[in-house]
Every structure is written in C-alpha cells, then in structure tokens.
Amino acid sequence: RKEVEQDPGPFNVPEGATVAFNCTYSNSASQSFFWYRQDCRKEPKLLMSVYSSGNEDGRFTAQLNRASQYISLLIRDSKLSDSATYLCVVIPGGSYIPTFGRGTSLIVHP
Amino acid sequence: NAGVTQTPKFQVLKTGQSMTLQCAQDMNHNSMYWYRQDPGMGLRLIYYSASEGTTDKGEVPNGYNVSRLNKREFSLRLESAAPSQTSVYFCATQSGQSNQPQHFGDGTRLSIL
Numbered sequence: 001r002k003e004v005e006q007d008p009g010p011f012n013v014p015e016g017a018t019v020a021f022n023c024t025y026s027n028s029a030s031q032s033f034f035w036y037r038q039d040c041r042k043e044p045k046l047l048m049s050v051y052s053s054g055n056e057d058g059r060f061t062a063q064l065n066r067a068s069q070y071i072s073l074l075i076r077d078s079k080l081s082d083s084a085t086y087l088c089v090v091i092p093g094g095s096y097i098p099t100f101g102r103g104t105s106l107i108v109h110p
Numbered sequence: 111n112a113g114v115t116q117t118p119k120f121q122v123l124k125t126g127q128s129m130t131l132q133c134a135q136d137m138n139h140n141s142m143y144w145y146r147q148d149p150g151m152g153l154r155l156i157y158y159s160a161s162e163g164t165t166d167k168g169e170v171p172n173g174y175n176v177s178r179l180n181k182r183e184f185s186l187r188l189e190s191a192a193p194s195q196t197s198v199y200f201c202a203t204q205s206g207q208s209n210q211p212q213h214f215g216d217g218t219r220l221s222i223l
Contacts, residue, residue: 032209043200043214044153087153089211096141096160096208097168102152 003027004090006101013108017078021104023088024070031093033064033071038085038103047073047086078108112136116201116215123191123222131186131218133201139213140206142184143168144176146197153200159184161206191222 005024013019033050048055050062050071061074071088085103117132133142143158155168159178173195175187188195198219202212 034211036211041198041217041219043216046211046213049211091208094208096204096206097155097158098212100153102150 003099004088004101006086006088006104008102008104010105010107013078013106015078015080015108015110017108018074018076019078019106020072020074021086021088021106022070022072023090023101023104024068025088025090025099026069027090027092027099028069029092030069030090032091032098033062034089034098035060035062035071035073036087036089036100038087040084044087044100075106078106080108080110082106083108114201114203114213114215116199116218118218119216120219121221123188123220125192125222127191127222128187128189129191130188131199131201131220132183133185133215134183135201135203135213136182137203137205137213138181139203140181141204142178143202143204143212144174144184144186145200145202146170146195147200148197156186156199193222196220196222 035047036044037047038044054063059076063072087103088101089098091098114135140161144156145153157176159165162181201215204212
C-alpha cells in the first residue's frame with residue numbers, strides 16, 4: 001500500500017459544482033497535513049493546512065479523519081480557475097520529510 | 111520578497127555533461143529539499159538538508175550530489191547527465207518545524223539529449 005494515496009481523476013465538473021477529494025495515508029504517526037495546488041508545469045503552492053477540527057478558507061474546506069486515516073478537500077461553487085492538480089501532503093510526527101500524494105486532477109468546464 | 115529562487119529555469123544538456131542547479135531562499139528556513147517530478151510519478155525526493163551543514167539522501171539520490179553552501183543556498187549537481195535525468199526539478203524549503211508546510215521554487219526544466 002502506498003503511503004499516501006489519491007484518486008488521480010480527472011474529476012470533470014461544471015462551473016458552480018461542489019467537488020470533494022479524499023486522500024488516505026498509511027502512517028498512523030502522521031501529524032501534519034496539507035493540501036497543495038499545482039497548475040500545469042508550475043510549482044506546487046500551498047492551498048491550506050488541515051487541522052484536526054477541520055478548517056475552511058472561503059470556498060475550500062479541509063477535514064481530517066484520524067480514525068480512518070484520511071483527509072478531504074471540499075471545493076464549493078467551482079470556478080474555471082480551480083482547474084489544477086491537488087496534492088495532499090502528510091508529515092509524520094517529529095519528521096520534516098513530507099510524503100506527497102500523486103495528486104488529483106480537477107477540470108472545471110463552463 | 112523572492113522566497114525560493116531557482117536557476118536556471120531551463121537547460122538542455124548532452125549525455126555525459128555536468129551541471130549544477132542552484133537554489134537560494136530568503137525565508138530564513140532551516141530545511142531545504144530537492145525533488146524531481148516526472149509525468150505520472152509525482153514528486154520524488156532526491157536529497158534534503160535538515161539544517162546548515164547536513165545533507166541526507168532521499169528516495170532517488172543516485173546520479174546526484176548536493177551541497178548546502180550556507181543557510182540560504184542548496185545546490186544540486188549532476189556529474190554525468192543521463193537521459194533518465196530529464197525532468198522538472200523543484201527546490202523547496204521548510205522552517206524546520208514538522209508542522210510547517212514547504213515552500214517551492216518555480217522549478218528547473220532539464221532536458222538531456
């Protein structure tokens with residue numbers, strides 16, 4: 001089993017749709033979690049951290065489920081500009097070596 | 111406020127040539143990393159430096175060497191380039207606290223013929 005797994009997609013949704021991605025991780029000692037966004041041929045950029053209680057940033061909501069070892073990202077009211085690949089990142093406690101998922105591709109169409 | 115700066119942005123090499131990819135940060139971060147990204151493979155860690163004066167191998171170190179020149183700079187060297195090293199290379203930094211995210215440079219696109 002890969003350490004961090006994501007559905008590669010692509011998720012193809014119309015503008016205005018709500019879409020959710022999950023990311024599962026295998027290391028139960030994982031302590032820090034992040035979502036990154038990566039546009040085609042660009043560098044990954046931090047989208048948001050994921051906190052135990054869940055957190056929201058505008059149209060984006062991140063959740064952590066430690067019992068089932070997954071994190072999720074919900075995007076509401078999708079925009080064309082949300083089209084990108086979304087990477088989940090997991091860091092074990094006490095480590096500074098993150099593990100990246102391979103990413104989920106999102107395509108938002110008119 | 112440059113953040114993480116990588117040079118060059120693009121490079122074409124012939125097999126067997128050597129070159130050094132440069133990375134510099136002005137974020138006062140302790141940890142620095144080199145990744146490569148290939149289609150369908152995701153990001154793979156080549157080498158990292160937890161702090162100035164230390165370097166360690168990542169997942170795919172073969173064919174590469176690194177130097178942590180000072181706190182700001184972390185270079186990646188290909189001694190004898192091979193076509194399999196054609197990739198996009200990203201440098202990243204992190205404060206050194208495990209609950210903090212990484213910040214990436216905008217990449218070096220390297221082609222080896």
